[in-house]
Amino acid sequence: MLKYIKHHMDSISGIEIYPMISLLIFFIFFVALFWWVLTAKKEYIDRMSDIPLDNQNDTQL
Template sequence: MYKNVLQAIDGIEIYPLISFSIFFLFFLGLLVYVALLDKKHVQAMSGVACSPEDESDATIGGNKQ
């Protein structure tokens, strides 16, 4: 039933091409972004979550009360 409905729509064949193009361009852009990242920044950020700082007095946003 759905196949007949979709076949009746004029220009329906362009939608899969558009969606694949958006998908491909997004991940291509993401790959370029990662390739061009500053390696020093990535190295510095890699240890942020595991830093041995005392977190008992830290609050959300870094503001101490």
């Protein structure tokens, strides 16, 4: 099965760019996420972390 896939992958021209694009997207995503975490305001983080514990919006059945 692997031989079959490798044979077809070798026959596609320009396929070597796809792993590089994937790595670039992965790297950019995590750099952006890291930047967002470092620059997020403390009040926003506290407010978001309190949402699961907020009982004011729960409805009584």
